[in-house]
Amino acid sequence: MIRLGINVDHVATLRNARGERYPDPVRAAELALENGADGITAHLREDRRHIRDEDIRRLRALSAPLNFEMAVTDEMVTMACALKPHACCLVPERREELTTEGGLDVVGLRKSLAPHVSRLLEAGIRVSLFIDPEPEAIRTAAALGAPVVELHTGAYALGKEGELERLHRAAHMAAECGIELHAGHGLTYENVSPITKLPGLKELNIGHFLISEAVFVGLGASVRRMKDLLS
Ligand SMILES: CC(=O)[C@@H](O)[C@H](O)COP(=O)(O)O
Numbered sequence: 001m002i003r004l005g006i007n008v009d010h011v012a013t014l015r016n017a018r019g020e021r022y023p024d025p026v027r028a029a030e031l032a033l034e035n036g037a038d039g040i041t042a043h044l045r046e047d048r049r050h051i052r053d054e055d056i057r058r059l060r061a062l063s064a065p066l067n068f069e070m071a072v073t074d075e076m077v078t079m080a081c082a083l084k085p086h087a088c089c090l091v092p093e094r095r096e097e098l099t100t101e102g103g104l105d106v107v108g109l110r111k112s113l114a115p116h117v118s119r120l121l122e123a124g125i126r127v128s129l130f131i132d133p134e135p136e137a138i139r140t141a142a143a144l145g146a147p148v149v150e151l152h153t154g155a156y157a158l159g160k161e162g163e164l165e166r167l168h169r170a171a172h173m174a175a176e177c178g179i180e181l182h183a184g185h186g187l188t189y190e191n192v193s194p195i196t197k198l199p200g201l202k203e204l205n206i207g208h209f210l211i212s213e214a215v216f217v218g219l220g221a222s223v224r225r226m227k228d229l230l231s
Pocket residue numbers: 007009043045050069091098099100130184185207208
């Protein structure tokens with residue numbers, strides 16, 4: 001069974017558009033969980049463009065697993081070690097990016113990543129590295145002691161040639177390295193099914209499309225339909 005993590009970032013985007021207190025990402029998380037979500041993902045960006053610190057604290061108070069997405073900085077690692085979410089997913093961030101454009105450069109940043117990964121693991125937090133589907137990145141993630149990798153499916157979602165095959169090769173490498181396989185970014189009802197066929201896939205994190213779909217059908221229905229596609 002593939003677990004479904006619902007990313008509530010863009011509920012916060014809508015809230016922040018007017019500086020109001022609604023729609024509340026925590027209420028969205030509760031509704032998603034009532035409708036089949038297995039966990040909640042939220043990305044506290046350094047620029048706080050959507051999820052804010054208080055959102056993360058309130059999401060952590062829910063009984064469901066929180067996958068805290070964050071950049072690899074002292075600020076975020078310290079916050080994560082204090083909050084102790086179920087999981088942290090380490091992602092790259094560039095201020096000017098519209099959305100997460102690529103995976104974390106675990107090969108190039110291996111030396112600087114190592115102490116942060118160790119610190120999070122020592123705090124009892126499951127560490128996931130958000131990477132492009134590259135064999136060397138997976139081997140490096142395993143060498144860093146990360147128990148999970150989340151493959152960036154953005155290029156696949158944009159229809160880039162050969163991406164699904166690339167993801168399959170990466171999935172086989174993750175199995176060889178004994179590292180748990182997750183995936184996410186840009187997934188929709190239309191493109192998710194081939195991703196569910198990745199060998200060993202345990203979790204998908206999906207947000208933007210489902211929050212967008214919720215505008216028309218409601219969040220409960222939006223989540224339930226995706227959950228059905230994963231079963
Ligand atoms: C890491 C990832 O793919 C998602 O969390 C994505 O970053 C959502 O946040 P943005 O929409 O701000 O990119």
